[in-house]
Structure formats: C-alpha cells, structure tokens
Amino acid sequence: MTAKPLITLKGVNKYYGDYHALRDIDLTINEGEFFSLLGPSGCGKTTLLRTIAGFEEVSSGVLMISDTDMSGVPANQRPTNMVFQSYAIFPHLSVAENVGFGLRKSAMSKAEKATAVEDALQMVGLAGYGARAAHALSGGQRQRVALARALILKPKVLLLDEPLSALDRKMREQMQVELIKLQRDVGITFILVTHDQEEALVMSDRIAVMFEGEIGQLGDPEDLYRRPNSKRVADFIGLMNFLPARVADDVSEEVAAKPAKPLGLIDRLKQPFAPVSGPKALPEYKLGVEVQVPGLGRAIVPTSQVPKGLRQAECIVGIRPETLSLLFAGEKTDKQTVDATIDEVVYYGDMTYYDVRIEGIAEPIRLAMKNLIGRPVLEVGVTTKVIWDERSLVVLAPE
Amino acid sequence: MKLRVYAIAYLIFLYAPIVLLPLFAFNDGTVIAFPLQGFSTQWFSELATTTALHTAVKNSLIIASLTAIFSTILGVCAARAGAMAHFPGKRGILGFVMLPLVLPEIIVAVSLLIVLRQILGLDLSNWSIIAAHVLICTPFSIAILNGAFQNIDPSLEEAALDLGESRWSAFRLVILPLVTPGIISSLLISFTISLDEFIIAFFLTGSNPTMPVYIWGLLRFPASIPVVMALGTILVALSILLLTLAEIARRRGLARTGTKDTGGFL
Numbered sequence: 184m185t186a187k188p189l190i191t192l193k194g195v196n197k198y199y200g201d202y203h204a205l206r207d208i209d210l211t212i213n214e215g216e217f218f219s220l221l222g223p224s225g226c227g228k229t230t231l232l233r234t235i236a237g238f239e240e241v242s243s244g245v246l247m248i249s250d251t252d253m254s255g256v257p258a259n260q261r262p263t264n265m266v267f268q269s270y271a272i273f274p275h276l277s278v279a280e281n282v283g284f285g286l287r288k289s290a291m292s293k294a295e296k297a298t299a300v301e302d303a304l305q306m307v308g309l310a311g312y313g314a315r316a317a318h319a320l321s322g323g324q325r326q327r328v329a330l331a332r333a334l335i336l337k338p339k340v341l342l343l344d345e346p347l348s349a350l351d352r353k354m355r356e357q358m359q360v361e362l363i364k365l366q367r368d369v370g371i372t373f374i375l376v377t378h379d380q381e382e383a384l385v386m387s388d389r390i391a392v393m394f395e396g397e398i399g400q401l402g403d404p405e406d407l408y409r410r411p412n413s414k415r416v417a418d419f420i421g422l423m424n425f426l427p428a429r430v431a432d433d434v435s436e437e438v439a440a441k442p443a444k445p446l447g448l449i450d451r452l453k454q455p456f457a458p459v460s461g462p463k464a465l466p467e468y469k470l471g472v473e474v475q476v477p478g479l480g481r482a483i484v485p486t487s488q489v490p491k492g493l494r495q496a497e498c499i500v501g502i503r504p505e506t507l508s509l510l511f512a513g514e515k516t517d518k519q520t521v522d523a524t525i526d527e528v529v530y531y532g533d534m535t536y537y538d539v540r541i542e543g544i545a546e547p548i549r550l551a552m553k554n555l556i557g558r559p560v561l562e563v564g565v566t567t568k569v570i571w572d573e574r575s576l577v578v579l580a581p582e
Numbered sequence: 583m584k585l586r587v588y589a590i591a592y593l594i595f596l597y598a599p600i601v602l603l604p605l606f607a608f609n610d611g612t613v614i615a616f617p618l619q620g621f622s623t624q625w626f627s628e629l630a631t632t633t634a635l636h637t638a639v640k641n642s643l644i645i646a647s648l649t650a651i652f653s654t655i656l657g658v659c660a661a662r663a664g665a666m667a668h669f670p671g672k673r674g675i676l677g678f679v680m681l682p683l684v685l686p687e688i689i690v691a692v693s694l695l696i697v698l699r700q701i702l703g704l705d706l707s708n709w710s711i712i713a714a715h716v717l718i719c720t721p722f723s724i725a726i727l728n729g730a731f732q733n734i735d736p737s738l739e740e741a742a743l744d745l746g747e748s749r750w751s752a753f754r755l756v757i758l759p760l761v762t763p764g765i766i767s768s769l770l771i772s773f774t775i776s777l778d779e780f781i782i783a784f785f786l787t788g789s790n791p792t793m794p795v796y797i798w799g800l801l802r803f804p805a806s807i808p809v810v811m812a813l814g815t816i817l818v819a820l821s822i823l824l825l826t827l828a829e830i831a832r833r834r835g836l837a838r839t840g841t842k843d844t845g846g847f848l
C-alpha cells in the first residue's frame with residue numbers, strides 16, 4: 184500500500200496568550216494509518232488533536248485535510264470525529280440515541296438509522312445495549328459507545344484523546360487489541376493521543392514523540408525504540424542506560440578474517456584436489472565511527488548511526504537493558520565482556536533486572552535477563568561478567 | 583441527646599408561628615387568642631368575595647411570573663458564562679453579580695425609588711417592581727443554575743459540535759435538557775421570592791398594590807386579621823408546594839445525569 188497523505192500540517196504554531204503551545208509543527212499523516220501522538224503531560228498533544236478537530240484555530244501555519252485548507256472550517260464541518268478523554272457520553276440519552284446522535288441531520292430513514300446504530304453497536308461489541316441509559320454504563324462500555332458514536336459517521340479521521348487512560352490495566356490491554364483490530368477493519372485513519380509509551384508502541388504504525396510543543400522524533404515504533412534521536416526520546420520510551428562517552432573519528436579497520444574451521448579427515452577426502460595454499464581470503468573491513476566508552480571500551484558504530492558532525496567530541500551512549508547480558512557460570516561467549524559486580528536484583532518472574540557496577544562507570548548499569556531454565560538468579564555482591572555488543576549502542580548528542 | 587433536644591427546640595421556634603396561621607384561619611372568632619372557638623371556613627369564603635384582594639393577587643402573580651422568567655434567563659446566561667467561558671476578570675465580575683444576595687432590600691428599594699422617580703422621572707408601575715425583583719432574584723437563579731451548569735462536562739457540547747450540530751442546536755439538544763431541572767428550580771424559587779416580597783413592593787408600588795402590600799393594609803383593621811390568616815395559610819401552602827416541586831426537579835436532574843447529590847435547598 185502506498186502511503187497517501189491525508190492530513191498535512193505545515194509550520195503550525197498555536198499560542199494561548201503568551202504561551203507557545205505548538206511550535207512549528209510539520210507533520211504528514213497518511214490514509215489508513217494508526218498514528219500516535221506521544222509525550223509527557225502538558226506537551227501539547229491534546230492541543231494538536233483539538234486543532235485537527237477544529238476546536239482550536241491555528242495561530243499560524245497551514246492545516247490541510249484531504250488537500251483542503253481547514254482554516255475557517257468549523258469542527259462540525261470537518262471530516263473528523265473525536266473520542267473525548269471523558270468520553271462525553273450524553274447522560275440524558277440512551278445508548279442508541281447517543282450512537283445515532285450524529286445521524287440526526289442525515290437523509291436516512293428511521294429504519295435505516297436504527298440499523299446503522301445497531302451495526303455500530305455490534306462493531307464495538309455492544310449489540311443489544313441500545314435501550315440502556317447511558318449514564319448507567321461502566322467505563323469500558325462508555326468508551327465503546329463513544330467509539331460507535333464517532334465511527335457511525337464514517338469520518339476520514341478518528342481522533343482519540345487518551346481513550347484508555349481511565350480504564351484499569353486489564354481492560355486497557357484488552358481495548359488496545361480491540362482498537363487495533365477495529366482500525367484494521369474500518370480502515371479509517373486513527374490518531375491516538377497517549378502519554379503511555381508502551382501503548383503507543385503496541386498500537387501505532389507511526390508515532391510522533393512530542394516535547395514542549397514540538398515534535399522530538401517521528402518514526403515507526405522500532406525506529407523510536409532502537410534509534411532514538413535524542414536523550415529525551417530515549418528516556419521517554421522504554422528503559423535506557425546512559426553513559427558518558429566520546430566520539431573519536433571515522434575509521435576503516437581491517438578485521439582479522441576468521442580462520443576457517445579445519446576440515447575433518449572424511450571431508451578433506453571429499454574435497455576436489457587443490458593446492459595446499461589456496462587463494463587467500465580477502466580481508467574484511469569494518470567501516471564506522473570509533474566511540475570510546477569509559478568502563479566498556481571501544482566500539483565501532485556505523486556512520487549512519489552517529490549524529491552528523493559529532494566527531495572528536497563528548498557524547499552520550501545509550502544501551503537498552505535487554506541488549507546487555509550476564510555471563511553465567513558454564514556459558515561462553517565470543518562477544519566483548521567486562522567485569523561487573525551485582526548491586527541490586529529485582530525479580531519479575533519471567534525476567535530479572537540487575538543493576539551492576541562496572542569500574543569506570545559512575546552509575547550502576549541496569550540489565551534485564553530472561554529467567555531461562557537452569558539459570559540462577561544471582562545475588563547482590565556477586566562478581567561476574569557483562570556481555571555487551573557494540574551494535575546495540577545508541578550514540579546521542581550531549582544535552 | 584442534647585443535640586436532639588436543641589434541634590427540636592429550634593424546629594418549634596422556627597415553625598410554631600407558621601402553625602398558628604392555619605390554626606386561627608379555621609378558628610370561628612375575630613379575636614386572635616386562645617382558647618379556639620370552633621371550626622369555621624368563613625374567613626376563606628370572605629377571601630373569595632373580596633375583589634380588591636383579587637386584583638392584588640392577580641398583580642402579584644403577573645409580577646412574580648415575569649420576574650421568574652427574566653431572572654432565570656439572566657441566570658442561565660451568567661451561569662453558562664461562569665461555567666464555560668474564560669475571560670479576564672471573570673471571578674470579579676461574577677462576584678459582583680452575586681452581590682444583591684447580601685444587599686439589604688430596603689437599600690435596593692430606596693435607591694431604586696430615587697433612580698426611578700428623581701433621576702429618570704418615571705411613574706411607578708408593576709414594571710418598576712419587576713425590575714427590582716429581577717435584581718434581587720437573579721443572584722438566587724445564578725446560584726441554582728451555577729450548580730446545574732458546573733455539573734456538565736464541557737466536552738459534551740464539543741461532542742455535539744463534533745457530531746455535526748451547530749452551536750445553537752448543541753446547546754438545545756445537550757446542554758438545555760441537562761439544565762432543565764435547574765431552570766425549573768430557578769423559575770419556582772424566584773417566583774416564590776417575588777410573590778411574597780414586601781419591602782421593595784411597598785416602596786415601588788404604583789396604583790395597584792401587590793398582595794403582600796394589600797395584606798399589610800388589611801392589618802390596620804383588627805376585624806380582618808382572621809382573613810389575613812386565611813390568606814397566609816394559602817400562601818404558606820403554595821410556597822411549600824412550589825419549593826417541593828423545585829427540589830423534586832433538582833433531584834430528578836441529578837438522577838437523570840447520574841451525578842452525585844451535593845446539597846440543595848431542601
């Protein structure tokens with residue numbers, strides 16, 4: 184499927200009096216996409232969503248939906264519908280009247296409307312609930328009603344403002360899955376506002392991470408998780424260890440070619456005859472940038488993953504806990520290792536988090552180990568080795 | 583235990599005078615004194631035949647109805663602005679709007695009299711009383727309607743807009759039904775306040791007295807005191823009825839929106 188732009192924001196700014204709530208937002212959201220606006224509370228997610236919905240006018244810049252400039256188009260004429268954070272269910276109406284509210288002006292007959300309402304309720308798993316009083320519903324049900332009420336109008340875009348934040352954990356996880364399925368079924372563009380990074384990673388095709396009114400990074404969940412472009416993004420999404428480090432220079436280094444495994448006698452006999460000294464293997468080169476991480480050692484990081492122009496300078500290196508591991512007794516590795524002492528153990532059942540001290544690094548480093556069969560849970564004070572892989576390093580510009 | 587005695591004493595202090603009203607209204611005697619003389623409805627029949635009283639009652643009903651309507655409309659506007667709009671100086675302005683609630687009526691009455699007669703040079707009429715009653719009833723309306731509007735989630739109106747309705751129909755279809763109990767409550771309470779208001783009506787009354795002013799006039803004739811008692815009985819019954827209706831309307835509103843009860847008038 185080729186991405187077709189549906190919503191385009193160009194240089195959008197929003198001021199509340201002197202307060203600069205949205206700063207130069209440039210963003211394109213595609214048709215049929217599940218898009219998330221992620222960021223800490225107060226960063227302007229809701230403001231951006233309300234701007235798209237038409238409840239706030241942009242102070243400057245252009246907002247286009249389906250190639251139409253939306254300036255001066257009021258909320259009730261935009262092809263968007265919203266699921267409010269409070270759900271905004273009309274308390275004096277029944278479930279069916281709530282869901283059918285948007286059809287009041289449509290040319291459908293009464294019977295057609297009733298069918299549409301029932302279909303919408305069916306879609307959100309509330310078939311047969313039409314006659315209930317809206318104010319007597321549970322949180323999860325209210326949310327479904329809000330969804331049905333918005334989707335019945337078949338908008339081009341469904342806007343969801345923290346729709347799951349009021350639900351308990353179990354319900355929330357269930358609704359995440361249901362929302363993803365619903366979005367696939369209806370094929371409507373969803374824009375989800377959330378401050379929960381896990382929710383955004385689970386649900387979205389693409390995510391814009393916002394900080395203080397601007398977009399910090401835009402990308403798919405894997406981009407954001409594996410290649411955050413700044414410390415604040417890395418810090419906001421998942422757990423990450425930050426180590427002070429230094430970017431040296433571009434290098435192109437000859438890697439000692441691995442000696443070929445000596446063949447066994449039978450295999451040697453099967454080989455066609457060849458002179459004993461065959462053609463020599465070509466040397467392998469490793470291209471990249473040298474990064475010196477005190478405590479760990481030296482690493483060569485692909486050039487594309489080092490911020491441009493950052494050479495011979497201080498930097499921060501990020502390492503996700505699950506990319507590090509402990510070397511347990513009896514296990515071997517050919518990767519780089521470093522001596523460490525266990526400082527803290529947090530047991531989670533399926534995982535154990537260890538905080539380890541490594542000489543040369545001021546703060547303890549966190550790492551996560553799966554509790555595989557036969558693997559002991561190590562105790563505080565034990566000295567061991569930490570295995571690290573230079574491919575997992577994320578090089579970030581200093582703040 | 584002590585508290586209960588205190589509460590009962592207070593209730594007697596509060597309601598004994600009112601209980602006396604029907605007692606003497608049905609008493610077969612012109613003198614207001616115990617022992618009671620026997621049961622009679624003659625004072626009520628006398629009420630029915632006093633035409634001057636009928637005009638006064640009609641006057642009062644007109645004034646009270648119009649006052650109720652005007653002060654409720656003003657109350658709706660103020661409460662809505664208070665709950666949903668944001669503008670500089672909002673708190674101060676809303677505070678001033680509520681001021682007449684604690685302003686002594688005699689001051690309102692005197693100053694209005696001066697403004698109307700001396701400064702504007704208008705003749706006194708029912709309209710001058712209505713204006714003054716709206717002034718003193720509006721804060722009550724605002725207080726009642728504030729409660730109604732503040733219970734409403736501001737995103738409800740936006741949700742209606744979002745679903746394609748115009749601003750006015752969003753208000754009519756969503757906000758209005760939710761505040762209707764508050765509106766009824768406000769209408770009934772300002773009606774009641776206006777109906778038995780005396781001081782302002784006494785100062786500003788034109789050629790036709792209102793009912794309280796007429797009753798005050800009757801008091802000069804000892805013989806008509808039982809008639810006043812009968813009228814008083816009817817008024818008390820009416821007031822209780824209206825206030826009860828207002829409270830029922832308020833509670834029904836709460837039940838309808840599923841919100842929690844946070845006090846009220848009754």
Ligand SMILES: Nc1ncnc2c1ncn2[C@@H]1O[C@H](COP(=O)(O)OP(=O)(O)O)[C@@H](O)[C@H]1O
Nearest residue numbers: 199202204222223224225226227228229230231
């Ligand atoms: N109507 C408003 N008037 C003034 N400031 C506002 C208004 N709405 C939001 N803000 C401010 O804009 C900032 C962003 O708010 P919001 O978009 O609601 O954040 P988020 O949804 O990311 O938590 C906040 O600091 C908030 O105080």
Ligand SMILES: [Mg+2]
Nearest residue numbers: 225228229345
């Ligand atoms: Mg928000």
